Structure formats: C-alpha cells, structure tokens
Amino acid sequence: MSLPVLVAIVVLGIALSVAAVHFTGGSKTATLIDPDQALRRFAEDFPDEAAGAIHLTADARTAFLHLGRGRVGIVHSIGDCFLTRIVTAADVSVSSSEETSTILMGLKDFTWKGGRFRFANAGDAQALRKALEARQSDATKEAA
Template sequence: MSLPVLVVLVVVGIALSVAAVHFTGGTTTATLADADQALARFAEDFPDEKPGAVWLTADGHSAFLELAPLRCAIVQSIGDCFLTRIVAPHDIRALASEANVVSFKLDDFTWKGGRFAFADEAGARAVAAALRNHDQMRKAA
C-alpha cells in the first residue's frame, strides 16, 4: 500500500471516530436545570451534608451551595458529568468579583477554580461573600 493511500485511510478513520463520538452525545455538556437538581447531585456524593442556599450560574453549568460552618460546596459540570467538592478556608488561593462574575483559584491541582457568571449581581455577591469568608479565615490562620 502506498503512503498517500495509508494517510487518507488514517485521516478518514480518525474523522469517522470523532464524528461517531460527537453524534452519540460524547461532546455534550451537562447542565443543571434548577437548584433542586444541584442539591440532588450534591447529595449523591455527600449524603450527610445539609446545604443551605443554592446559587446557580447563568449558563447552568455550576452551582454553589452554602454549608455550615464556613464551608461552600460546588457542583461543576465537566463534560456530561458533574464534579462535586467542598471548599474549606484553606483551599482558596485568590478571589475576585466584579458585577455578576466571581473568579477564584484553589490550592488543588486537580481543579484550579474558574470564572463564574451569574444571572444577577445578587447571586454573585452572595457567592463572593461566602468565598470571601473562607478567604479571610485562611488569612487569619
């Protein structure tokens, strides 16, 4: 078999594989429909926790859940699945908020944080306040 024919076969094979993954739903991103879905998803991983307020991002890809004492839970879509985590005071490296956007960095190498846009400024302020409490606790320690 000649090299050009082999190259064409490899390229077509890769293209068909990528198309198959895409058309079978492999490239979809999970979204949270409402606060109840975020609570249910969080409860699957942390059944003993009792979250308070829930704030969803504008795109529905993330939710922040208030936990006592001085903790915050995050439900974040990663592909078609969800990552859930509890953020404690010592986890937050940096925090910034502006209008309806909250950005933060975590000390964890498996997930560094991100930039989260909320539908309104009230949600962003509430999340920033919850995370800022964590940030202040870290600096005091």
C-alpha cells in the first residue's frame, strides 16, 4: 500500500471517530436545570452536608451552595460531567470584576483553578462575594 493511501485512511479514520463521539453526545456541555438539581448532584458526593442558599450562574454551568461554618459547596460542569468541591476561606481568593454581576474566583486546588462566574443578577454575585470575603476576613483573624 502506498504512503499517501495509508495517510488518507488514517486521517479518515480519525475524522470518523471524532464525528462519532460528537454526534453521540460526547461534546455536550452539562448544565444545571435549577437549584434543586445542583443540590441533588452535590448530595451524591457529599450526602451529609446540608446546604442553605444556592446561587446559579447565568450560564447554568456552576452553582454555589452555602454550607455554613465558613464553607461553600461548588457544583461546576466540565464537559458532560459535574465537578463538586467544598471550599473554605483558605482555599479561595475572590476578586471583583468591572461587572457587578461577575466574580473572579481562584482556587488553590491544582485540579481546578476556578474561573470567572457571571450571575443573572448583581444580588447573587454580591451575596456570594460578601459571604466569601467575610469568610476570608474571619480566617485571617483566626490565623493572627
């Protein structure tokens, strides 16, 4: 078999494999339908945790759950799956954005560094920012 024919067969095979994954839902991004779905998904990984307020981002890819005792639960979609985390003030850094409905969050977790989260209204962003900043200042006081 000549080299050009072999290359064509390999390229066609790879293209068909990628197309098959895409058309069978492999490139689909998971989204949260409502806060109850976020709570159910979080409870699968952390069944003993009770959540208070739940804030969904505007794109419905991330939910933040207030857990009390200086902790926040996160449900974030990556591909067609959800990643869940519990973070404390020591685990995150929160900064403001020019947009009042957006927060920038960095995590010390090497598996997920956080990101930019935009909410449907500024009230949700403000509540989450306030909760995380209050927890950060409490942790700073305890460390001193």
